[in-house]
Amino acid sequence: MTELLTVDDxxxxxxxxxxxxxxxxxxxxxxxxGEIVGVVGETGCGKTLTGLSVLGLLPPGAxxxxxVRLDGREIIGAPPSVLRDLRGRQVAMVFQNPGxxxxxxxxxxxxxxxxxxxxxxxxxxxxxxHAERLLRDVELADTGRVLRAYPHQLSGGxxxxxxxALALSCDxxxxxxxxATSALDVTVAQQVRRLLLRLQSxxxxxxxxxxxxxxxxxxxxxRVYVLYAGQVAETGPTAEVFDAPAHPYTRALLDALxxxxxxxxxxxxxxxxxxxxxxxxxxxxxxNRCPRAEETCEHSPPPPAAVTASRTAACHxxxxxxxx
Amino acid sequence: xxxxxxxxxxxFPGVTAVDGVSLSVAENExxxxxxxxxxGKTTLARTVLGLQRPDxxxxxxxxxxxxxxxxxxxxxxxxQVQIVFQNPYAALNPRMTAGRLVDEPLRLxxxxxxxxxxxxxAEELFDAVGLTGTHRSRYPHELxxxxxxxxxxxxxxxxxxxxxxxxxPTSALDVSVQAQILNLLDRLRRTRGLSYLLISHDLAVVRHLADRVxxxxxxxxxxxxxxxxLLDAPQHPYTKALLDAMPGRxxxxxxxxxxxxx
Amino acid sequence: xxxxxxxxxxxxxxAPTRARQVVAALTRDRLGLLGLVLIAxxxxxxxxxxxxxxxxxxxxxxxxxARHDLPPGGAHWLxxxxxxxxxxxxxILGARPALxxxxxxxxxxVLIGVPLGLAAGYRGGRFDxxxxxxxxxxxxxxxxxLAMVIVALLGPSLLHAxxxxxxxxxxxxxxxxxxxxxxxxxxxxxxxxxxxxLRPFTVLSRHVLPNAAPPVIVQASVDIGTVILAVGSxxxxxxxxxxxxxxxxxxxxxxRTYVMTEWWxxxxxxxxxxxxxxxxxxxGDALRDVLDPRSVTR
Numbered sequence: 001m002t003e004l005l006t007v008d009d010x011x012x013x014x015x016x017x018x019x020x021x022x023x024x025x026x027x028x029x030x031x032x033x034g035e036i037v038g039v040v041g042e043t044g045c046g047k048t049l050t051g052l053s054v055l056g057l058l059p060p061g062a063x064x065x066x067x068v069r070l071d072g073r074e075i076i077g078a079p080p081s082v083l084r085d086l087r088g089r090q091v092a093m094v095f096q097n098p099g100x101x102x103x104x105x106x107x108x109x110x111x112x113x114x115x116x117x118x119x120x121x122x123x124x125x126x127x128x129x130h131a132e133r134l135l136r137d138v139e140l141a142d143t144g145r146v147l148r149a150y151p152h153q154l155s156g157g158x159x160x161x162x163x164x165a166l167a168l169s170c171d172x173x174x175x176x177x178x179x180a181t182s183a184l185d186v187t188v189a190q191q192v193r194r195l196l197l198r199l200q201s202x203x204x205x206x207x208x209x210x211x212x213x214x215x216x217x218x219x220x221x222x223r224v225y226v227l228y229a230g231q232v233a234e235t236g237p238t239a240e241v242f243d244a245p246a247h248p249y250t251r252a253l254l255d256a257l258x259x260x261x262x263x264x265x266x267x268x269x270x271x272x273x274x275x276x277x278x279x280x281x282x283x284x285x286x287x288n289r290c291p292r293a294e295e296t297c298e299h300s301p302p303p304p305a306a307v308t309a310s311r312t313a314a315c316h317x318x319x320x321x322x323x324x
Numbered sequence: 325x326x327x328x329x330x331x332x333x334x335x336f337p338g339v340t341a342v343d344g345v346s347l348s349v350a351e352n353e354x355x356x357x358x359x360x361x362x363x364g365k366t367t368l369a370r371t372v373l374g375l376q377r378p379d380x381x382x383x384x385x386x387x388x389x390x391x392x393x394x395x396x397x398x399x400x401x402x403x404q405v406q407i408v409f410q411n412p413y414a415a416l417n418p419r420m421t422a423g424r425l426v427d428e429p430l431r432l433x434x435x436x437x438x439x440x441x442x443x444x445x446a447e448e449l450f451d452a453v454g455l456t457g458t459h460r461s462r463y464p465h466e467l468x469x470x471x472x473x474x475x476x477x478x479x480x481x482x483x484x485x486x487x488x489x490x491x492x493p494t495s496a497l498d499v500s501v502q503a504q505i506l507n508l509l510d511r512l513r514r515t516r517g518l519s520y521l522l523i524s525h526d527l528a529v530v531r532h533l534a535d536r537v538x539x540x541x542x543x544x545x546x547x548x549x550x551x552x553x554l555l556d557a558p559q560h561p562y563t564k565a566l567l568d569a570m571p572g573r574x575x576x577x578x579x580x581x582x583x584x585x586x
Numbered sequence: 587x588x589x590x591x592x593x594x595x596x597x598x599x600x601a602p603t604r605a606r607q608v609v610a611a612l613t614r615d616r617l618g619l620l621g622l623v624l625i626a627x628x629x630x631x632x633x634x635x636x637x638x639x640x641x642x643x644x645x646x647x648x649x650x651x652a653r654h655d656l657p658p659g660g661a662h663w664l665x666x667x668x669x670x671x672x673x674x675x676x677x678i679l680g681a682r683p684a685l686x687x688x689x690x691x692x693x694x695x696v697l698i699g700v701p702l703g704l705a706a707g708y709r710g711g712r713f714d715x716x717x718x719x720x721x722x723x724x725x726x727x728x729x730x731x732l733a734m735v736i737v738a739l740l741g742p743s744l745l746h747a748x749x750x751x752x753x754x755x756x757x758x759x760x761x762x763x764x765x766x767x768x769x770x771x772x773x774x775x776x777x778x779x780x781x782x783x784l785r786p787f788t789v790l791s792r793h794v795l796p797n798a799a800p801p802v803i804v805q806a807s808v809d810i811g812t813v814i815l816a817v818g819s820x821x822x823x824x825x826x827x828x829x830x831x832x833x834x835x836x837x838x839x840x841x842r843t844y845v846m847t848e849w850w851x852x853x854x855x856x857x858x859x860x861x862x863x864x865x866x867x868x869x870g871d872a873l874r875d876v877l878d879p880r881s882v883t884r
Contacts, residue, residue, distance in 0.1 A: 415774040419796045
């Protein structure tokens with residue numbers, strides 16, 4: 001199968017205060033055409049930088065190495081003109097906060113017009129028709145009013161829908177959604193998730209869905225990558241990973257969730273924190289918090305190992321589903 | 325009743341933020357207010373804290389009405405109710421160390437206490453929230469989000485409140501840290517006999533912590549009741565909509581979901 | 587009594603470390619360092635002027651007509667003026683008023699403006715309206731014009747010039763601090779402090795002011811430079827210090843008549859003003875970056 005997106009051994013490095021910081025350390029992942037792939041993890045796990053790398057949008061001072069190929073084209077080290085061409089046409093981004101993603105001093109219509117005509121050319125009238133079609137597609141009814149509005153005149157949910165419409169304006173093959181529902185109210189967030197799922201099934205684009213919300217990833221994603229301290233801890237089909245986690249970190253995350261059947265009980269909280277300098281860790285980065293850690297874990301970092309044909313986990317004692 | 329709110333009315337120019345809400349929180353009870361942004365739950369909390377003057381109705385803390393109190397008497401009654409905010413970094417003065425942040429309310433609550441006495445009390449508070457001595461000299465930006473939230477809780481507890489207003493206390497935190505803070509809140513309630521007014525949009529958190537739940541929409545309390553009962557068999561359509569919007573029930577449930585676009 | 591290793595001890599130990607960290611961060615910024623050096627030179631000159639000046643009596647105003655209008659060189663590095671006074675000595679002795687007056691002006695403006703701004707921003711409502719309208723009234727006058735009126739009423743002197751400038755300067759601080767306070771008032775940590783039952787004065791002084799201070803400090807630093815210029819302008823107009831006071835602005839004014847032939851009379855005092863203003867502006871810019879509490883330790 002030809003992958004739409006192939007990230008291979010991606011590493012992102014900064015220099016901060018004279019010391020090297022490596023928030024992403026050898027992440028590999030793939031997204032097939034028409035697939036929704038989740039990247040989940042906690043603050044600082046590297047999920048956002050991984051998403052930004054695909055657009056070549058790393059913050060200044062960040063150096064990426066490894067390989068990010070979109071439809072076979074290498075993104076790391078590509079000249080700005082190539083990246084500009086890829087953004088919009090091949091890959092588009094939906095951000096967490098649509099309020100800041102739009103230009104506050106121009107109307108929504110003007111921003112659609114600029115993007116549509118920059119990528120597709122054509123007249124203002126044609127661009128406007130296209131914009132209206134897109135807005136109807138994201139279930140925004142009063143398209144005329146939305147196009148005339150400035151960003152602050154729309155609600156967060158409407159803006160996020162408009163953001164998705166704008167992302168779709170050039171028929172990208174891959175959408176990167178970074179915490180796309182996290183700033184929204186619960187009912188609005190659910191609507192946006194449903195919208196994304198419907199659009200995806202109609203149009204067949206691939207989605208790289210970056211989120212901290214495990215429940216949301218469970219609902220939306222075909223496959224998930226669980227990131228910890230800049231590395232992939234575990235990956236596999238969503239239902240399998242969530243129903244029978246192979247990596248102790250995934251298990252710990254799921255155990256920590258408050259649920260109806262855990263009401264009134266003490267939650268199993270993961271002790272400790274991510275090592276402050278992960279580069280100094282010689283063994284497994286999770287060893288200091290892991291309930292299953294043994295001496296091996298302190299010394300040798302576990303490589304990603306196959307759990308089943310479609311699943312891997314970077315753990316010496318990965319739960320392979322057999323009798324424990 | 326530790327908190328008794330009757331027919332509360334708060335108006336802002338152009339909107340009625342809280343529109344005739346009545347609710348009460350009993351001793352050692354956790355009452356959750358659920359609703360989306362703009363529903364008035366935060367305004368209600370600020371009114372309970374005495375930070376916002378009501379335009380009608382009454383708020384009574386442990387039997388004493390807030391109305392009419394000013395100056396010292398108001399400040400003293402306020403100490404009975406403390407707040408824990410959503411974003412722990414924003415809730416702590418960035419220019420004070422954790423030690424000073426906890427010492428400040430201790431001075432207020434125990435003006436006659438000597439330095440050693442206050443230090444002993446601070447140690448006890450740090451211990452109660454799961455922090456150690458090494459955290460005391462740190463500034464908020466040198467602490468993790470979970471540690472900051474613990475400092476904020478210790479600071480709130482220092483004046484000896486009977487009711488804590490928990491304003492989305494874990495929604496800015498990671499899953500694993502959220503579990504730690506929920507466990508801590510649970511333990512503090514049991515060991516210190518605290519009452520909670522929990523404000524949250526996360527029904528999983530609400531169900532975990534709360535005894536009773538009130539659902540707010542557009543300034544009104546549309547439904548309230550024991551949490552298991554209300555969350556298992558919601559009566560009001562809006563409560564049902566909130567429950568339907570909870571992720572984590574799989575893709576089929578997401579697609580079957582029938583919330584109307586508003 | 588040995589101090590137990592308690593929290594108070596730790597806090598006390600932390601404060602000077604932070605101050606030192608700020609200075610260390612300042613010296614890492616090259617332009618900030620240049621600003622610090624310029625200001626340090628100015629301060630040293632102001633302190634030790636009478637001992638540093640080659641001709642201190644001439645600096646103070648004693649004429650030596652025999653050696654008038656000498657170009658730079660020889661015993662008079664920066665030349666002499668039409669009354670035979672050593673230009674270098676006059677510049678050196680002029681450092682003290684050049685430094686003291688602007689500091690006085692800004693200090694007065696801060697002392698008036700900051701409390702008013704804090705109170706207005708925190709209380710809001712009618713009080714806020716009144717204070718801000720008064721501030722607007724003062725701002726509506728061009729500062730030099732206002733200063734001219736005051737000096738005209740009280741008579742020309744350095745002190746009156748300083749007073750005049752302070753009166754026209756405080757509204758900037760009131761407005762700056764009012765805006766910062768109004769924004770800080772709704773921040774959770776300030777609401778939390780109020781909820782604790784702290785007195786308004788304590789909330790303002792301990793929680794609001796320290797977080798509003800960095801922009802004020804930056805503004806004050808830049809303003810000292812601006813006031814040096816303003817004092818110079820007043821002196822130039824004859825509304826400030828009177829001859830034979832060694833004042834840079836006055837010297838520029840006196841040299842104006844001869845600027846085509848004896849350029850050093852105006853050029854060197856002008857250069858002194860330029861370097862002093864530059865120093866405070868550079869320091870202000872550097873402080874802007876350094877005073878963010880997160881920039882110190884990260």
